[in-house]
Amino acid sequence: MDPLVKSAKEGDQLAFAMLFKENYPFLVKYLIKITMNPDIAEELAQDTMAKCIQKMNLYNGQSKFSTWLISIATNAYIDHCRKQKRENNWKGQEEVYRKLKWHFESRNEEWNDAIGALGKLPVDVRVPIVLKHYYGYSYDEIGAWLKISPGTVKSRVHNGILAVRRELKIGEETEGRHTRQRTTK
């Protein structure tokens, strides 16, 4: 186990603070990717750290500390979405990435259509896609964090990729040609 993590587990406040400072950008960037909103991401990063302090004695050091943070952050975001749904504060999928788009524009950066397509996906599909195809976690790990079976994760990722493909119109030309050929026969 990392000596910093070990000291933090033993109650060393400074070690804890250093550990959080070290992992903070990684955590916030992960949360931006799944929430598509930098403000909510920062809010959830604080929630995640608070939960982390409470659950530190449960961390066994088998996975990396950053991985453990991601698992807590994922659940914090899912709880946040449930709460918003309960309070009827739920905004449509279209509105999810509007804030991120604004951030892109304010930095004179070109908006990426793939991010837009990802933002249009429901949370339970978007999160597994980011975890699988950007961070490279296994279906088993993702399933354990989201409390669903690895098979369900796999099908959600697959369907999500299909939806992204449709949105980005990848392979539509050739598909169109195929159907045209079929109909003429």
Place this chain on the structure above:
Amino acid sequence: MKKQKVVILDNEQQNKRDLDAIHALQEGLTKVDQFPVYTPDLQWFEIMIQTEKQNSRKKLMKELSMFIMIALIILSGIIVSFYQMPVVFIFIQIITSIFIVLYTFTRFSKKVNSNE
């Protein structure tokens, strides 16, 4: 044989399209990773940890005192009923036993159903 070849080619094409979509996503997410994130200083984290620890200690004390108070109320109620109203005491005992049996039975059957 020909059919099989066509299916394999189709699958390869599908996989290629999937990979294209995945690459596009990765490219976009890499751009998000390049966003500058403001990281507060070490002192901010220390204060946050201290406050959070104090809050959780307060919450624990509150929950513990609530638990002890409720336990005392229930216990004193049972003791009073035992000495003053034995019929009520026996009634409570029977109701509690039935409740425990029913609760365990429903929980167990739910578990079996979910495993099936």
